[in-house]
Amino acid sequence: MNPDDSGEPGGNLTCGRCQARLEPTKTQFSYLGHSFHTEVPACPVCGQVFISEELARGRMVEVETSLEDK
Amino acid sequence: MHFGLRENFFVNEEIERIKNCCLEREDAFCSSACPFRLDVRELVGRIARGGFNSAYRMYSNAVGFPAIVSAICDEPCKTVCPRRGIDAAVSLRLLEAAATGFSSNHRPNSYSLPAKGKKIAVVGGGISGLAASLRLSNKKYDITVYEQSGRIGGHLWDIMDPALFLPEIETQFMYEKYDLLLSKAVHDLSPLAAEYDAVYVATGRGGDDFGLAASPPDGTPFASGARGVFLGGGVLGGGTMEAIAQGLRAAGIIEAYLKTGNMKSAPSHRQTRMILDKGAIRPIPLVVPGGGRDYSKEEAAEESGRCLRCRCDACQRHCALLRYFDKFPKKIEEEVHATIHPGSLDGNGTIATRFISTCNQCGLCAEVCPMGIDMGIFLRESHRVMREKGAMPWAFHEFWRRDMEHANSDAAALSARPEAPGRCEYVFFPGCQLGASDPRYVLESYEYLRKADGGTAVWVACCGAPSVWAGDTGVFRRYADTLKNEWEALGEPCVVLACPSCRSFFAEFFPEIKTRMLYDFFDTGPQVPQNDGEEKLVSVFDPCPSRHDAATQGKIRSLVESAGYRLSKLRYEKRTAQCCSWGGQIAVAAPNYTNWLVTERAKESDHPYVVYCSNCRDIFADCGKPVKHILDIVFRLGGWDRKPPTVSERRRNREWLKDGLISRYWPQRGDGKNKMCANLAKLLVSDELRVKINRSRLIEEDLLSVIEECENSGNVLVDAGNGHRTGYKVIGNLTHWVEYARRDGGYELFNAYSHRMKIEAGTRP
Structure with missing residues (x-):
């Protein structure tokens, strides 16, 4: 992912459908029967989310690994 | 059950075998022979690192009266030490003396405990009675010793200098109180049994057993038929060491009785079942005290270094998995049990989930274990149970589940027979990965087989191993039916296999199908390039599923030598072949361990490897190890440094292979154009x-x-x-x-x- 203007991953993204700029939005995730939520950039109109590579390969992996070992 | 999958095997066989047969927790030979069951492995470890205080403390706790025991112990440990007969048994008594001599504190432990409020009579002031009194008074029981003579020590007066044992008894009791009634013979236990909560009869060799020692268990202090009365020591026939040891153990069973009301004897001692590979013992000369009688600190440390710390650890010495995670079979079984049967409803405590998915299931452990325990089978079955419970993370095997689907899809799978009359005698089954690695491996091999027998069919598919490794019993059952039907439709030919994993799976799950290895068809004549090797030294890295296939192991070596190479043996080969890391498809569940393992395997030899499993080839090639598949040599295909295809290229290779086979042998069946490849452009x-x-x-x-x-x-x-x-x-x-x-x-x-x-x-x- 290239650096963007805001310095935040996804900060420069707009929704291709709604043309709206993404905003931090509480979003639900699940894995191995566990559910949790966190704030990720999402379209304020249609709800389309963005998961950055930093998040996917960082914190998400940590949580995935801990749930696999639980 | 179906095609060899064993539903109840998990509970019925391998668990019991691990629990009953694993020798890792057996006592060392010396500890087993020692009346005190002294943990010699731990003791010499402390001495070796200069921990004389802690070594002495441990020794003192084990024997009760260290100065007495170290002076008169007849060292039964020496008769069973594996070094005896190789160089010399470890001088344990000198080591114990060193621990005693170099310890700066010989005072006993002082226990600050509340009084128990229970009274115990000890009949006999000999060393066994005193040993029981010492331990029970340590725990603040109220002890009264009845001694018929006018002095304590019993038969020690006959065998030792009182100037040694009397001060030692005094030292050990320095923080404890007990009532001593001298010249107080006991002729009837009834009054004592009425007055005291428990009685320990330790009247010494030839002493009065009050008619209670009719059939004592062998060498153990025991609970008599009279409630609250226990017997031990010389009265049961043991020597001095046994008398002390029984007194110490009697304290334990008496306390258990006072707490629970159960009159239980101490369990009989079971001799160790330890098995040690004596061939692996490196002779080291006995350390003789340079200064006369006793060791210096350095000499004690050196002699401690001779101790083998005997332990059955063959599995851990040879298996990278057990060594990396520092685990032994019993511990693994306990953790797996806790994982499959977690203590709480939310599954907390599933500590072995990832470990279960980290075994290559190569079978080396079963080869090196003196009891033949196969942890790979156990973990494979554990994996199946976890998968059936829905408790195994899908991510560990999804990549290979999908890979198997692709290998068996219309895009890649092919079963076709030549339009030659008569029965199809052979079908070439290259498996799912050989063509993925390099389609030429399959094309050249099939062409070779067709030249030998024009009726040979080809059947490109997966053997089902990934579904078994993933614990997907249902998937495997359905797939096994498909395979069996296809084989029958082909006329039940002999299946020619190129992949050792396929062969081991066919042998296990389709024993009725006759198989031969592809390499068996090659002879070592002029068809094998004769001078390519130029006397270069190479090592054959046997794939782990070839472990029991001595014929193929030999054939591969003949082919390699015929091609002009010289062989350099690996430490682990043939029957003790190791897995390259592919087995069990563990790389997603345990990426760090897998990376470490591949590096270790690549370092087994400085010479290039020749393999006959394409997974071994691609794994070693990926880490930069010069490697060739035997088909590279036979057909002059890849070089030592051919890069492995990417996971995407592997799929394309499979599809190209199918197209290649069809366009070469069955052009009427298709246009030979690869759809996926065109799309990916x-x-x-x-x-x-x-x-x-x-x-x-x-x-x-x-x-x-x-x-x-x-x-x-x-x-x-x-x-x-x-x-x-x-x-x-x-x-x-x-x-x-x-x-x-x-x-x-x-x-x-x-x-x-x-x-x-x-x-x-x-x-x-």
């Missing part, structure tokens, strides 16, 4: 990104499908700065993300990554 990927995608086990075909999904649905995010488009799609269970741009009727991919968590529905249009 739309996707532009840089070499750098391709490496990253491959490392992440992402398939380019999948990534293209993500892009197409984004384009078709309009669910895409656009970067206002560079115009890149980003979106995701769930394929299988894995969420795939792509960042791309449209390019001339196709797409340029800038990035791709994935996550296992699911973005819940409802947050997206």
Whole structure:
């Protein structure tokens, strides 16, 4: 992912459908029967989310690994 | 049961074998022979690192009266030490003396405990009675010793200088109180039994047993028929060491009685069942005290170093998995049990989930274990149970589940027989990975087999191993039926296998199917390039499933030598072959361990490897180890440094192989054009990104499908700065993300990554 203007991953993204700029939005995730939520950039109109590579390969992996070992 | 899968095997056989047969927790020979069961392994460890205080404390706790025991112990340990007969038994008594001599504190422990309020009579002031009194008074029981003579010590007066044992008794009792009634003979236990909560009868050799010692258990202090009365020591016939040891043990069973009311004897001592590979013992000369009688500190440490710390650890010495995680079979069985049967409803405590998925199931442990315990089978069955419970994370095996699906899909699988009259005697079954590694391996081999027997059919598919490794019993059952039906439809030919894993799976699950290895068909005559090797030294790295296939092992070596190479043996080969890391498909569950393992395997020899499993070849090639498949040598195909295909290229190779076979032998069956390959031309990927995608086990075909999904649905995010488009799609269970741009009727991919968590529905249009 290239650096963007805001310095935040996804900060420069707009929704291709709604043309709206993404905003931090509480979003639900699940894995191995566990559910949790966190704030990720999402379209304020249609709800389309963005998961950055930093998040996917960082914190998400940590949580995935801990749930696999639980 | 079906095709050899054993439903109840898990509970009935391997668990019991591990519990009953694993010798890792057996006592060392010396500890087993010692009346005090002294933990010699721990003691010499403390001495070796100069911990004389802690060594003395441990020794003192074990024997009660260290100065007495070290003076008169007749060292039964020496008669059983494995070094005896090789160099010399370890001088344990001198080591104990060193621990005593160099310890700066000989005072006993002082226990600050409340009085128990229970009274115990000890009949006999000999050393056994005193030993029981010492331990019970340590625990603050109220002790009264009845001694018929006018002095304590019993038969010690006959065998030792009282100037040694009397001060020692005084020292050990320095923080304890007990009532001593001298010249107080006991002729009847009834009054004592009435007055005291318990009685220990230790009247010494030839002493009065009050008619209670009719049939004592062998060598153990025991609970008599009279309630609260226990017997031990010389009265049961033991020597001095046994008398002391029994007194110490009697304290334990008496306390247990006072707490529970159960009159239980001490358990009989079971001799150790330890088995040690004496051939592995390196002779080291006995350390003789330079200064006369006793060791210096350095000499004591040196002699401690001679101790083998005897332990049955064959599995851990030879198995990388057990060594890496520092585990032994019993511990693993306990952890697996806790994982499969977690103590709480939410599954807390499933500590072995990942470990279960980390075994290569190579079978080396069963070869080196003196009891033949196969942890691979145990963990495979554990995996199956976990999978059936829905408790095994899908991510550990999804990549290979999908890979197997691809291998068996219309795009890659093929079963075809030549249109020659008569029965099809052979069918070549190269498996799913040989053609994925290099389609020429299969094309050249099949051409060779066709020349030998024009009726030979070809059957490109997976043997089902990934579903067994993933614990997918149901998937495997259905697939096994498919395989069996196909084999029958081909006329039940002999199946020619190239992959040792396929062979081991056929042998296990389809014993009725006759198989032969491809390499068996090659002779070592002029058809094998004769001078290519130029006397170069190479090592044959036997694939682990070839462990019991001595014929193939020998054939491969003959072929390699015929090609002009010289062989350098590996430490682990043939019957003790090790897994390259592929077995069990553990790389997703345990990436760090897998990377370490591959590096270790590559270092087994400085020479290039010759393998006859394409997975071994690709794994070693990937880490930079010079390696050839035997087919590279026989057909002059790849060089020592041929890079392994990416996970995406493997799929394309399979599809090219199918097309290649059809266009060469059955042109009427298809146009020989690869659809996926043509489609992928739309996707532009840089070499750098391709490496990253491959490392992440992402398939380019999948990534293209993500892009197409984004384009078709309009669910895409656009970067206002560079115009890149980003979106995701769930394929299988894995969420795939792509960042791309449209390019001339196709797409340029800038990035791709994935996550296992699911973005819940409802947050997206």
